[in-house]
Amino acid sequence: EVQLVDSGGGLVQPGGSLRLSCAASGFTFSTYWMTWVRQAPGKGLEWVANINQDGSNRHYVDSVQGRFTISRDNGRNSLFLQMSSLRAEDTAVYYCARDHTYSDSGVYYDAFDIWGQGTMVTVS
Amino acid sequence: AIQMTQSPSSLSASVGDRVTITCRASQGIRNELAWYRQKPGKAPKLLIYAASNLQSGVPSRFSGSGSGTDFTLTISSLQPEDFATYFCLQDYNYPRTFGQGTKVEI
Numbered sequence: 001e002v003q004l005v006d007s008g009g010g011l012v013q014p015g016g017s018l019r020l021s022c023a024a025s026g027f028t029f030s031t032y033w034m035t036w037v038r039q040a041p042g043k044g045l046e047w048v049a050n051i052n053q054d055g056s057n058r059h060y061v062d063s064v065q066g067r068f069t070i071s072r073d074n075g076r077n078s079l080f081l082q083m084s085s086l087r088a089e090d091t092a093v094y095y096c097a098r099d100h101t102y103s104d105s106g107v108y109y110d111a112f113d114i115w116g117q118g119t120m121v122t123v124s
Numbered sequence: 125a126i127q128m129t130q131s132p133s134s135l136s137a138s139v140g141d142r143v144t145i146t147c148r149a150s151q152g153i154r155n156e157l158a159w160y161r162q163k164p165g166k167a168p169k170l171l172i173y174a175a176s177n178l179q180s181g182v183p184s185r186f187s188g189s190g191s192g193t194d195f196t197l198t199i200s201s202l203q204p205e206d207f208a209t210y211f212c213l214q215d216y217n218y219p220r221t222f223g224q225g226t227k228v229e230i
Contacts, residue, residue: 035220044222044225045160045162045168045211046222047219047220047222059218060219061219062125095168102173102177104174107174109155109177109215110156110173111179111215112160115167118167
């Protein structure tokens with residue numbers, strides 16, 4: 001079964017750090033971009049960061065740039081999000097997602113086709 | 125960053141109704157848009173990619189259209205499991221941005 005399992009969330013004080021993990025199974029993890037998306041309580045979805053297959057290319061939303069680091073370990077089929085200098089506004093459920101590339105008439109598109117169950121981060 | 129604006133923010137409908145949700149981008153994004161459905165307490169589920177392509181396993185009552193700045197998601201006959209929140213997402217450039225969501229209520 002293709003699956004992503006998020007873990008590592010919890011309660012942390014402002015200014016603190018936390019490391020989220022996402023364990024992948026059922027597919028060849030090393031061949032996919034991977035993404036983190038978050039959702040504050042009662043709010044919409046916010047894309048946070050993504051990383052390419054070998055970890056050499058990463059992108060971040062401005063609000064976490066310089067505070068969060070996305071990384072991966074293809075040998076352990078795992079994705080990580082190291083979060084530091086945490087703020088109250090980082091409180092959210094964090095989801096990892098597989099970034100699938102689709103091809104249509106020679107044009108390539110991305111979409112998040114597999115999601116983890118989410119892990120809650122509370123900064124207070 | 126590209127702003128994605130969905131309308132309406134919420135709507136009320138009945139089982140069997142035809143429902144249309146729109147998403148407008150603040151600049152042209154070709155057809156690089158996806159739609160997701162999220163049920164309360166659950167992770168989002170991919171419905172449509174590249175504006176109009178149905179994800180494998182998604183029922184054919186879902187369809188998408190549009191290009192450039194204006195997009196629509198249509199549910200041809202609303203089913204009980206479709207009462208949820210729907211989000212659009214642009215994958216044209218970084219940062220990826222979601223619409224604010226449309227809640228479909230009974």
